[in-house]
Amino acid sequence: MLLRLRRMSETVSANDDIIELVRSHADGDDKKFYAIAMQIAAKAARLGHTQFAQELRDLVTELRRKTHHEARLATIKTRGELESFATISYPDVRFNSMTLSPDNQKQLHNVVVEQRQRDKLMLYNLRPVQQLLFIGPSGTGKTLAAKALAGELNLPLISVRLDMPIGDAATKLRSIIDISQETRGVYLFNEVDAITADGGEARQAINLLLQFVEDDYLNNLIIVATNHPQSFGYATLRRFDQVIKFELPSGDEIRSVIENRLAVFTPMKASWDPIVAAADGLSHADLAVAATNAVKRAVLNGKIGKSAGDFEEWTEYLCYELEERRKFGKEGVGGALDV
DSSP states (O other): OHHHHHHHHHHHHHHHHHHHHHHHHHTTOHHHHHHHHHHHHHHHHHTTOHHHHHHHHHHHHHHHHHHHHHHHHHHHHTOGGGTTTEEEEOOOOOGGGSOOOHHHHHHHHHHHHHHHTHHHHHTTTOOOOOEEEEESOTTSSHHHHHHHHHHHHTOOEEEEEOOSOHHHHHHHHHHHHHHHTTOOOEEEEEOTHHHHTSOTTHHHHHHHHHHHHHHOOSSOEEEEEESOGGGSOHHHHTTSSEEEEOOOOOTHHHHHHHHHHTTTSOOOOOOHHHHHHHHTTOOHHHHHHHHHHHHHHHHHTTOTTOOSOOHHHHHHHHHHHHHHHHHHHHTTOTTOOOO
């Protein structure tokens, strides 16, 4: 009887907790909502439901993090003057969703490790990697790598475009420097070539950018991306902690990019030798677009979901789309999407 009464009491208590949980959510009282959720987790743990309790705690921790991030993001976005040249986001990209060369994988992983353990390094008067120069053709993953770094570090990504008149670029850079002093994040400067290719006033904008790169002591991660590293002299390159080179995919990387793009569909059957040959010299972005276009053709032709055959047709679809991307690039407009 005592056991039955105890169980009834626990059930009533759990029901009350659920009602209060829903009420706090309806009232928009996040603090109370999280407190009740943690109470439910503690009670579940005492009853032996340890897995449920841990999952609930993890969920509350993640929700708190997202709420904090959203509040910070809203604060930054109130600066309307940034909207014309900067985008601010919290990417959910991770390294395991990317196709990276072994060198790039190791380099980017080391950046994350140093950033996560920066306090440990500071005990020995050592500073983590903070200033990165990404070099490589369009479409080879520079922007996507910056998103992944932000995602791995749970930081906002502030992506700044510099393809604007030189005088405007210098003014906008000053605005970004002001933001960086208030908000820790990953700051990506794209289209740097637009000002390095110009003369005169370009020097002022570049010097301002490089001064920002050198003088940032707030644990921000600064990334400058360029398609033309020859625009930077050796003295400029030395001002970065690390230079990471992104190259066009080849061999196994080509197959990995295409397979990752089509991962949600039935495992396809195709002859990879002609596909890899057709893809040679194309960027990651071109491969992704070609793979998407090929699977759309397969869907419309009723080939998706078939477990056998269509070996030659899949190969034909992919090779055709890869050749189309190559033609697109030769016309001077391909590979412009930097992923």
